[in-house]
Structures are given as structure tokens and as C-alpha cells.
Amino acid sequence: MNWDSIQTSWQKAGNPLDASTIGRLVASAEQRDRELHQSVRRRDRIETTVALLIAPFFAFFTWIALGKSLWLAAAASALLSAWSLFVPWRLRQVRKLQPDPTSSTDMLTYLRAEKEATQAQYKLLHGILCWYLGPAGIGVILLFFGIRGWSAASFYYSLAVLALYLIIYLGNRRAASRNIAPKIEQIKCQINEISRGEEP
């Protein structure tokens, strides 16, 4: 086959756009860029605001509980206060790893960055018990026990919290295994393919 003529035909086949379409595309890109920027700022603002509202609330509650010698409740609310600041920080750290196509880096470097970011997401979901459910669950259960004492209500409340958290935990692990793990494998294959530089 004559690949030179195929190349020429291929290049001719791309339809050039008229000026009005180009103008519309640029305006649309500008608009979407603005919206994207605004939505990222809005999301960061909401996360920070929620953390800054919850953390002082639990910190204040710790102070009150200490004043009343409710040691268990004080320890639990201190844990919840620290946790409410830690969660948005942890989410932001993982988000920062996401590679940006605008950096115009070569594909191999881009895929390696994407693999790292996807693995971080996988660890985030897979390890949700350690950084999210565990501290939050322990915190709310101990807080309830600290306030209500060792009662049947505390026991049933703890069971309800544990059941809910178990469902969330299993759901997240399932999402990590079913949605994110195959993506990591796919990226690894692409990286190997470029690195090997061999057969199609």
C-alpha cells in the first residue's frame, strides 16, 4: 500500500471549521474554564467552611465536657474535632495528585502521574476505615457513651452506628475494587506498552 497517499488523504479528510464556529468554540472554552474554576473554588470553600464549623463546635464541647469532668465525652469530642479538620486536608492531598492535561507533559509521564493519582484514590476508598469511618465511629460512639453512660440506649445506638458504617465500608471497598482497580491495571498496561516500545 502507498502510505504516503494514505497520509495525504487522511490530512485532507479533516474538515476545516469556519470563523463563526471557531469563535463559538473559543467562547465555549472560555466559559467552561471560568465555570470549572468557580466550581473548584466553591467546593474548596464548602469543605473548609464545614470543617471550620464542626471543629470549633467539638473543640468547645471538649472544653465543656472537661469542665464537667466527663472525661470520655471530652476525649471523644477532641477526637472528632481533630478528625473534622483532617478529612478535608486528606481529600485535598489526594486531589492534588490528579495530573493536569494542560501541563502538556509527555504521555508516559502523564500516565505515571495518573497511575499515582488513581492508586491514591484506591487507597483512599480501600482504607476508609482507618482515616474516616474509624475515627468518626469511635468518636460518636464514645461521645454518646460519655454523655448517656453505659445504658441500653448507648448500646443500641452503637449497634446502629456500627451497622451503618459497615455498609459504608463495604460499599467503598466494592467501589475501589470494581471501579478503580481495573483503571489502575489499564494505566499500567499503557505505561508498559510505551516503556517496552515493542509490538502493536
Added chain:
Amino acid sequence: LPESIAQTEAFENLLAANSGRLQHVARCYAFGHEVEDLLQEIHLQLWRSRHSFAGKSQINTWLYRVALNTAISFKCRRRQATISMEHPERLPANSDTDGSMHLLYEFLQSLSEVNRSVLLMYLEGLSHAEIAEVLGSKTNAVAVRLNRLKRAFENRYVEDSA
């Protein structure tokens, strides 16, 4: 602002000069109504990265790096439609090249993302060195890969080529 107007005009010129190439990228990595979505995503990423474009000599590598990285990410996020390859149409050995365009699309879509990128950039006229630069690979590796891709296409679609 004059600067932003100049930037917008420069970007419009860039899109006008490369609209065909970008459409090819979108058609090779997306299907049906998703082609338009991917094209918009590529335009957005090119717009956002316009400051990183350093000059005319690098336009090929810059454009394809942004477009292909965007396309691969886009494809990762969406479910891929599949194309039946059970009974591929075959071309006579002396076939008119225009008639082979739709088969080229079909062949491109059957390839892995990396091979698709290599063949696409070759068809768009990028040199082996430029393709290697976009991929982060070696020029020799690109040459070997391209030869194998051409042979694979001919074996699949061209009569009397095996």
C-alpha cells in the same frame, strides 16, 4: 483587555489551523455523541494550557500532548463502545486511498490507546522524533511500532498482502 483579546485571537487561529487534526483525535477516541464532548474537552484543555505553548516549532508536540492526554483520560472515565471486527471489509491491493479512510478509522479504533496515538500522529504527518517526544518514548521504538502497525493494517484489510 488588549492582551486577552490578542490571546483569544491567537487561540482562534490555532484552532482554525488544527481543527481537522483535533477532530481526528476526537473521532479516534470517542464514539457517537461523545465525539463532540471529547472535542469540547480538548478545546477546554488547550485553552487552559495556552500559556504553556512556547512557539511554532513545538506546536505539533504541544498540541498532541494536550489532546492525547485529554483523550486518554476521557476514555478512562467513560465506558467504551465496542466495534465488531468479525468480518472486516477488504480492499484490493491497488485500492484508491480515499476508499480506505473509513477502514482506517475502524482499524484505529480497534487498537490500544498507545498504538492508536502512534498511528494517528503518523497519519497527521508528525515525524518519528516528534511522535517519540509526545509519547516519552524512543524514535527507534516508534519506527518499529509503526512498521508493525502498517503490516497489521495491510494483513487485515488488503487483499494479497499476507
